[in-house]
Amino acid sequence: MDSDTRKITGAEAMIRCMEAEGVTDVFGLPGGAILPLYDAWAACDHTIRHYLVRHEQGAGHMAQGYARATGRVGVAIATSGPGATNLVTPIADAYLDSTPIVCITGQVPTHLIGTDAFQEADIQGITMPVVKHSWLVDDVRDLPRVFKEAFHIARSGRPGPVLIDVPKDVQLAQLDFSYPKQVDIPGYKPSKHGHPRQIIQAAEAILAAERPTFYVGGGAIHSGVDQADLIRVAEAAQIPVVTTLQGKGAFPDSHPLCIGLPGMHGSKAANWAMNRCDLLIACGARFDDRVTGKLDTFAPGARVIHMDVDPAEIDKNRQAQIPIVGSLEHVVPKLAEALESRTNGGPPRAGEWLETVRGWKRDNPFRYRNTEPLKPEYVIERLRELTRGRDVIWATGVGQHQMWAAQYLEIDRPRRWLTSGGAGTMGFGVPAAIGAKVGRPDAVVINIDGDGCFQMTMQELATARMYGIAAIHVVVNNGWLGMVRQWQELFHEERFSETLFDANLPDYVKMAEAFGLPGFRCEQIDEVDVAIRAALECGQPCVIDARVDHEEKVYPMVPAGGSSAEMIDVEWAEEDNAWVEEGV
C-alpha cells in the first residue's frame, strides 16, 4: 500500500485498511449502522471475501476458528445494537483463549450517541472487561491509525480481541487516505526477548532437577514457537511433557515424551507428573483452575519456571521462582540452546523420573467399555483412525464430547485443535470449524460437537452450504446436556434437573437435508465407519448424527475444587475383555 493520499469515504477507508493488513476473508452480517461499509464493499474494487453468516455470534467464532487455524488475525463485522451485542460471547471467548480477532461494529451516528437511539448500544462499554483494547472512532481521519493499531494489538504480545466501533456518519465522511507504515503506541510495548540470565538460570534448574515436568499451554501455539524448538527443550533434558487443553498440538501427542492432558479430565499420569514433580516448567500456560484443581495442594514440592509473554500471568495463581517474560518464539529456542550447550548429549539426571511417569502412563490409559449402546469414545477413535495420515483440523463444542475428543484424539501439530477452553462456550464448534475451513481449505476439518452445543449455532450450516465450506459436523448425540448430567449424577444425587434433551429433536439427518446437505446416522458399532467414510467422501459440508449412550461419563475426573493428585474413576474389571484402551 503506498502512502499517497486521496479522498475516499470512511467506509472505503475501512476496506483499504483491511487490505493493507493483508485481510483476505471476513465474516459478518449487515444492518443499518454498518450499511455504508457494506455499500462500499459492493461498490469498491477489492478482493476481500465476505462470508455472510446467520447470526453475529457465528461471525465472531468463525473469525476465531480462522485465526486459530491460520495464525492470522480473524475479522468479524456486525451492525450496532443487537448485532454488536451478539459479538460479545466470541469476544469474551477470544479474550480468555488469547485469540487475535478484530471486531468491527457499526454505531449510530455521532449526534445520536447517548440518546437511546434505535439499535444503539454502548458496545465499547459493554465489552470493556473482555477486550485487549477498543476504539470508538469519532473522527474519520483517525480510521487508518486506529486500524493499524487494532491489528497490531490483536496479534502482538499476548494476542486477543479488539473492537472498533464506527458511527455511521464517520463511515460516510471523507478523508485523505493514507495508511500508516509505523505503529507507535506509547503504552503498549510487549516484551519480546526473555532475560538471558533468567533463561540460563532456568536451564540450570532444569538440568539439576530430579523430577522436572514440562507444562505446555496455549501460549506455545499462539506465539508461533517452532515445534522443533519445544521438542529440543524436552529432549535435551528428557523431560515428560504435559500439554493443556489449549496447548494440545503444540507438542506432538505421539512423541514418546508426551504424557498428554492434565487437569479435571486429564490423564492420571499427567496430573501425577505435575503434582509430584520437583520442577514445573510452565510454557505459555496460566495455572487455570481446571488444570490445577485446588491451588494450595497443587504440585506442593515443585519450584516453578514460568515463561510467558504476559507479565500479569507470573505469580497470578502460582508463585514462580524463575519467571521469564518474553515471546516464547524467542525464549524457547534460547532455552533449548542453553540446555544443549550444557548437556552435550550426556545422560540426563531425570532418567528414572521419566521411566516412572511413563509407567504411570502405560498403566493408566484412558479407556472405556466398547459395548452397545454405542460409546462416544468409540466414535471419536474411529474418526481418528479413519483420518490418520491426513492433515485434520479438529474443532469441538464444550462438554463431555470435548473432553473425550481431548482424551482420544492424537494431535501432532499446532493449530489443529480448536476448542473453547477458558470461556467454555457451547456452540463454538460449528462456526469455529467453518472459519477454520475457510482459512485452511486444504485441510480436513471436523467439528466434534454435542447435541446441546450444536443446537446453539447450527443455523450456520446455511453459511456452510451457501459457500460450500465442507467441514464435517459430528453430533455426539446422547440427547442430554451430558456434562451437566454427569455432575448431577455424581454430585447432586442423580437429580437430573433440566438436562434432558431428546435425541430425536431435531432429527439431525433431516435437518441437514433441509439445509441441502447430506446427513448420516450411526447408532451401532458397525455403522460408525460407514457414516464417517461417507462424510469424508461426500466433499460437502455434512452432518453425522452419532447416537451414543447417554449414561457414559468422562473419566477419570478431579471433582471441582478437589486436589488434582486425586482423581475419581470407575472400577476397572480386568477380566472384562470389552475394555478398549486409547490408541489400541
Added chain:
Amino acid sequence: MNTHTLSVLVQNRPGVLTRCAGLFARRGFNIESLAVGPTEDPARSRITIRVNCEQHSLDQVQKQLYKLVDVLKVQELGASAVELELMIIKVTSTPERRPEIISLAEVFDAKVVDVGPQAVTFSCVASPDRLQALEELMVPYVIKELVRTGRIALDRDGELGRRTRMRVVA
C-alpha cells in the same frame, strides 16, 4: 491489608478512567479514593488511587493496569510522597459564633470562601489527616455539607519513595 496509594499516568483519552476503575471493580478492589486530573502534558492525565488490599493483590492489579493500552506508568507511592487533598466544608454558624469558628479554621489554614446568614463555608488544602482533624473540630458546630476531592500525590524530588518495581523485566 494495608492502604496503598497508586499513581497512574495515562493517555488522556475517552474511557481511560472507566477502563482503570473497571479493572479495580472487576478484580474485587475497594477504591478508597480516586482523583483524576491533567498533568504538565495535555496529552496525559494522572489518576491517584487509594486502595486497601494485600500486597500480592496489589502487584497483580498493577500488572493488570500496565496491560491497559492507555496506561503509561504505574507507581506505588511510599510514605515520603507529597499527598494533599482539598476539602470544602459548610458549617452552621449564627453571626454570634462566626468569629470563633473562623479563628478555629484559620489554625488549619482554611480559607473562608462564603459567608451566609446561617453558615460559613471554608476551603482547606492539607494532608488527609489534617483535614480529618479540622472536620472533627467542626462537628460540634454542626456540619451542613462537606466534600473532599480524594488525595492527589506526587513523589518528592530525588526521593523515589517505594516505586513500583515489576519483579519481572524482560
